[in-house]
Each structure stands twice: as structure tokens, then as C-alpha cells.
Amino acid sequence: MSLLATVLLLLGFTLDPATATTFLDTVSEAMLWLDPQSLLEPWENLTLTCVARFPTKDFQLIMDGWRLKQVHVNNYVTSYKFPLGKITSNTTGLYRCRCGVEPPTTELTDLNRWTMLSNLVEVTQKEPLPQPWLFAEPVPWITSHIATYVLCHAALRGVTFLLKLEGDDSFLEVSKAQDNEKARFIVKRPGNYTCSYRTHDGGTPSEPSATLTIKKYDIPPPPVFYFIGNYPKIKYLSTYEILACKAPRNVAEFQIRQGDKVLNIYGVSPFRDIRLLYVNLTELDSQGPFTCRYRLHRMLETWSEDSKPIELMWSDGTLPAPKLIAEPSSHGLEPGSTVYLRCTASKDGLLFGLQRQGDAENPLIQMLKPTGSEAVFELHDISTIDSGNYSCVYMEQAPPFSGSAPSELLELQVNGPPPRPKLEALWKGKVPLGREANFRCHTQKEKVNVELRRVGFRSTFWMNQATTTSSADLKLPFVGPQHTGNYTCLYTAMSPFNFESGMSNTVEVIVEEWRNVDEEQRGQHKLKHYHPQC
The missing domain is CATH 2.60.40.10 (Immunoglobulins)
Structure with missing residues (x-):
């Protein structure tokens, strides 16, 4: 996992899968740009520049999912140039780069030695030029008084950007990026936007970006x-x-x-x-x-x-402890069944809480406000994940908000292993060379860590968290032919709990054949393949 992602997790910030992906892609720790000798003829003499966000001595250039070049320099630098020269059929393709990091450990692996992969750059040797990418900053919506920005990025630096609004032929915003690789446009109207770029005034515009929809809200959406x-x-x-x-x-x-x-x-x-x-x-x-x-x-x-x-919910522990019982039983429970936990106090009008004993803290599982003196907590579709020691507490709903001591611990024992997750492929057919293979792992449980594994490999290829939903998105970010194989997922508990599921069903990844590289070059690449790990 990247250093930046690790710092965010240590600060306690957790994001939904979709949000996490967008955020980490936006602040990638490596960026890759095309630097042609002349914008009039960009494919005649081309250099790829890998830019790091911190000084480093190591750089990798990856083409169509294979590690093409790896360099180590003597001094710390923030960029490295990979000259490609005149583009031929052997050098067209999809490129990414990544930079070396120096974590405080002597055990260097692909998980902690390298940054996450850079943006994807396409080298085509033809017109129209590859499409740019367009995204909103900071959000894809506006209000009556607040506009937003859209940023158009191209891999080529110094081009002129064109922003268009679907359905309005008169709308055309133009911005020259000078020596930069992006242009920022302010947006005050909702609609579907695309951007393109041209290398010079008489040049043919590139392929348009994917459509970006900007919505308008009368009231900003909730936090x-x-x-x-x-x-x-x-x-x-x-x-x-x-x-x-x-x-x-x-x-x-x-x-x-x-x-x-x-x-x-x-x-x-x-x-x-x-x-x-x-x-x-x-x-x-x-x-x-x-x-x-x-x-x-x-x-x-x-x-x-x-x-x-x-x-x-809080408690000062001054009131008598309630009683907690399980129905139909607390031992030998079958997976998929429902268990009722009855918490009984001596008075009405209380707030009841059910907690589960963990390694470092006792998480609050449910809260109820019954009209009587008894709260019935329901645990549906239970599995061995729900096994553990439970207790309940109550507190008064009026000042001074006195609360009870916890009930005696009640142990639940559910038979069988944790339910296996289900892995789903989010593509059809073969995965295009150099593109992403996106998966969705259905865990049936929230608040779990999810891992993508390849059958026959022990290492984790991608990690994510199912924090507020019972599924998590996983991916192979830059596939080459060496990634053809069968993949599976599993999940493990977040603190303070401790469990691990079995492996899911397998999903086969078939990557399209290697292109534009002769047999001798292909053999060299195979000696230097990499695994696109988080």
C-alpha cells in the first residue's frame, strides 16, 4: 500500500471504495507525461518523463502490463526521463510508471518498495491523438451561488485544451496550458461536458474525453x-x-x-x-x-x-445490571438462523445497548428504546463471525442520564466457518492489454478488509475495505499477459475482531495477446514482469 494511503488510515480516515479509488488516483505519488521534441510532430522524437512527489533514486517504466525498464540513480531526484525516440509499432502501447520509496523496514517487497502506479499514458503513433481525461474539482456539482472547476488532463504538455457542453454548439472554452499538462475551467452550468486538445492551431483535435456530468443542487448534498x-x-x-x-x-x-x-x-x-x-x-x-x-x-x-x-450512549455504572438471555439458545447455533438477545431491566423508558467484547474495546452493536422494561436485540443470518461474548447496558433518557453496569457476559457459539465471499468480474470477454481488470467481492458482511488473491500465489494483489456496504471493489490496475489466471477473494475482520473467511469462487482473467513486440523482446519482458499490487 502507498505511503499516503497508510498515513490516511493511521489518521483514522476511512473512505467508501468508490471514493477511495478516486481520491488515491487524484493524488497519485507518481505521474507520467509525454515530452515530444516538437508538438508539430509529437511521434517523431518522444520522451516519457516519470515525476515523483518526493525525492527518490528508483524508477520503473511499465508498458502494456510488463516492466519495460528499471533504473537506479546515484542521487535523489524528483523525475526521470525515458527516451523512446521515433515511435514505431514496437513502442506504441499503454505506459505507466512508479517510483521507489524507502520505508522504515529492511524487508522490501512490491507492497512497500514502490509507489502506486502513475496515470495511464497511451502512445499511438497516429491521429487523432489519444483522449484526455476530465474530472471535477472538487465535486461534480454546482449550486446557485457556487461554481466548480473541471480539469482537463492530457499526457502531452503544452497543448491547447477545448471544453464543450453537450447540446450547446455555441459553448466552447479554450485554454492553452503553456508548459503544463492540464487546464482548469470554471463551470457555472449543469450538463454533460467533454474536453479535447490540439498540439497546434492547425492540428486535429484529439479524441474527446469521457463525458463528465455536472449536476445542480438547490441545497448542497449532506456530509x-x-x-x-x-x-x-x-x-x-x-x-x-x-x-x-x-x-x-x-x-x-x-x-x-x-x-x-x-x-x-x-x-x-x-x-x-x-x-x-x-x-x-x-x-x-x-x-x-x-x-x-x-x-x-x-x-x-x-x-x-x-x-x-x-x-x-454512555453509562456511569451506578444502576443495577440488567439480565441478558439468548433465544432459542446461545450454543450450537446454526449458520443462517436468527437469535434473539433479551435484555431486561427493572424499570420502563430506558435506552438499551448491546455490546460485544473485543480485543481492545467493546463495540456497540445495537441500540433500542422499547416502551417497556425489556429490549429484544435480533441477530439475523448469523455465522461464526457473530460468535463471541455479549453484554447489555441501559441508561436513563433524562438528566442526569445514569446508566447501569453491564450484564453478565453471554457467550454465543455459531457452528461452521465464516461464509465464503463471492467474486464477480466487472468486464466481459478478454481484458485489453494494459487496461484494468475490475472485480467486486461480495462479502455479506460490513466492516471487513478484503483482499484479491491469485490462485497459486500467497501474495495479495489488491486490498480494499467494505466499511459501509457488504461488497468491495478490487482490481488489477495494469494487466499484461502474465496476469492471465484464476483469481479469488477473501475477507478478514477489522479491529477489534479477529476472523478470516475462506476463499471465494474463482474468476478467470484472460488477457489479450501481446502485441507489437517480437519474440526476442517478449522473452526479455517475461524475465522482468511485475505484480501490480497495492
Whole structure:
């Protein structure tokens, strides 16, 4: 995994799979550009420049999924040039690069020795030129008062960019990138946009980019509101709860609320799109639920939609412990069945919480507010993953919010291994050489780490997390013929739990045949193949 991704995880930021992919691609630690000797004839004398975001001594150039060249320089540099010269049929193809890193470990593998792969660059030797890529910064939407930017990137530096709006022939924005590789356009209208580029005034425009849809919202979409850490848990009354409100773009102000009441809660913003809130439980005059929202500018009255609500639970342990029993049983439970956990107190009108004992903390699994003195927690479609020690707690719903001691531990034992995941191919037929092979691993469980494995290999080819859904997207980012084979996925628990599923069904990857390289060159590449690991 890249150094940047590791730092983000250590900070406690977890992202949905789609968001994670977009974010990491945007801040890739290596970038690859085409530097022609002349923009009038770009294929006559071409150099590929691999740019690192930090000084390094090692660079790799990868063509059509094979490692083409690897260099080690004596001094730390931030870029390296790979000259291709005049482009021929043997040098057309898809290229990426990556840079060496020096982690604090002596055990260097492809997982920690190299950055993630750079952007993909296509060398075609023909016109029209390869398409650029177009994306929104920071979000693909606008409001009545706030515009957004779209960035058009080309692998060639110094070209002129053209932005078009579908359905409006009069709309054409032009920007010359000078020595840069991208152009930024401000967008104030919703619609479907594409961009292209030309190398000189009389040149033929490139293939258009993929379409980017910009939407318009009257009210900005809601932020994401979550607990810091993988699971909420029952707190002691004297402690703090740390919550995070994450907006989709940089904002001017955040609010945390209970209903229509705005709470004055201390917080910090490590970035302009996130607010960390330190909730002092002793200062609350009600239990929630809590929501957060944001506004894009302090001069605007319009706030975003509210986030999904969060409820907190705490206990001072002063009230008598409840009793917890399982129905139909707590031992020998069959996978796929339902178990009912009954938590009984001595009074009505309480808030009940079910917690599960973990390695370092006791995660809060469910909360209920029954009208009587008993809460019935339901665990559906159970498996051995649900095995463990459970207890329940209750707290009063009026100040001073006294709470109970936890019940005696109740052990659940579910027969059999964890359910196997299912691996799905998101493509049809053969995978084009140098492109991505995208998979989806259906785990049936949330909050698990998901890995892509190749049959016969021990190493992990890609990792992701199923944090809020029961599936995770995985990929081989840059396939060559050597990646033909059968692949499977598995999942493991996030802290504080500990379990590992069996392997899923297999999915066969067939990569189209090697092209434009003679037998002697192909043999050299096979001696230097690489695995595109996270």
C-alpha cells in the first residue's frame, strides 16, 4: 500500500471504495507525461518523463502490463526521463510508471518498495491523438451561488485544451496550458461536458474525453457523519466522544445539531472539508440523535442537507445490571438462523445497548428504546463471525442520564466457518492489454478488509475495505499477459475482531495477446514482469 494511503488510515480516515479509488488516483505519488521534441510532430522524437512527489533514486517504466525498464540513480531526484525516440509499432502501447520509496523496514517487497502506479499514458503513433481525461474539482456539482472547476488532463504538455457542453454548439472554452499538462475551467452550468486538445492551431483535435456530468443542487448534498474508529462503543460519562463531519468539498462552516438546536461543541479542522468534534458527554442535556451540516460560504444562508443521524450512549455504572438471555439458545447455533438477545431491566423508558467484547474495546452493536422494561436485540443470518461474548447496558433518557453496569457476559457459539465471499468480474470477454481488470467481492458482511488473491500465489494483489456496504471493489490496475489466471477473494475482520473467511469462487482473467513486440523482446519482458499490487 502507498505511503499516503497508510498515513490516511493511521489518521483514522476511512473512505467508501468508490471514493477511495478516486481520491488515491487524484493524488497519485507518481505521474507520467509525454515530452515530444516538437508538438508539430509529437511521434517523431518522444520522451516519457516519470515525476515523483518526493525525492527518490528508483524508477520503473511499465508498458502494456510488463516492466519495460528499471533504473537506479546515484542521487535523489524528483523525475526521470525515458527516451523512446521515433515511435514505431514496437513502442506504441499503454505506459505507466512508479517510483521507489524507502520505508522504515529492511524487508522490501512490491507492497512497500514502490509507489502506486502513475496515470495511464497511451502512445499511438497516429491521429487523432489519444483522449484526455476530465474530472471535477472538487465535486461534480454546482449550486446557485457556487461554481466548480473541471480539469482537463492530457499526457502531452503544452497543448491547447477545448471544453464543450453537450447540446450547446455555441459553448466552447479554450485554454492553452503553456508548459503544463492540464487546464482548469470554471463551470457555472449543469450538463454533460467533454474536453479535447490540439498540439497546434492547425492540428486535429484529439479524441474527446469521457463525458463528465455536472449536476445542480438547490441545497448542497449532506456530509458524512461518523465515529472516529471502526465501531461506536458505550462510553463512561466522564469521557469524550470524537465524531467527524466530512463534507464533499472545502466549506466555510460546520454545525452539529440535535433536532433544530445548534450545539456549541469544541472541534478542530485538520482540513477544510472535515471537522473533528470533541463531545463532552457531561455537558449534554439530551442524548440525541445528532446530525451535522455545512455551508459553503459564510455570506450564504443556505446550509446543506443534514447528515444521517448519530446516537451516543454512555453509562456511569451506578444502576443495577440488567439480565441478558439468548433465544432459542446461545450454543450450537446454526449458520443462517436468527437469535434473539433479551435484555431486561427493572424499570420502563430506558435506552438499551448491546455490546460485544473485543480485543481492545467493546463495540456497540445495537441500540433500542422499547416502551417497556425489556429490549429484544435480533441477530439475523448469523455465522461464526457473530460468535463471541455479549453484554447489555441501559441508561436513563433524562438528566442526569445514569446508566447501569453491564450484564453478565453471554457467550454465543455459531457452528461452521465464516461464509465464503463471492467474486464477480466487472468486464466481459478478454481484458485489453494494459487496461484494468475490475472485480467486486461480495462479502455479506460490513466492516471487513478484503483482499484479491491469485490462485497459486500467497501474495495479495489488491486490498480494499467494505466499511459501509457488504461488497468491495478490487482490481488489477495494469494487466499484461502474465496476469492471465484464476483469481479469488477473501475477507478478514477489522479491529477489534479477529476472523478470516475462506476463499471465494474463482474468476478467470484472460488477457489479450501481446502485441507489437517480437519474440526476442517478449522473452526479455517475461524475465522482468511485475505484480501490480497495492
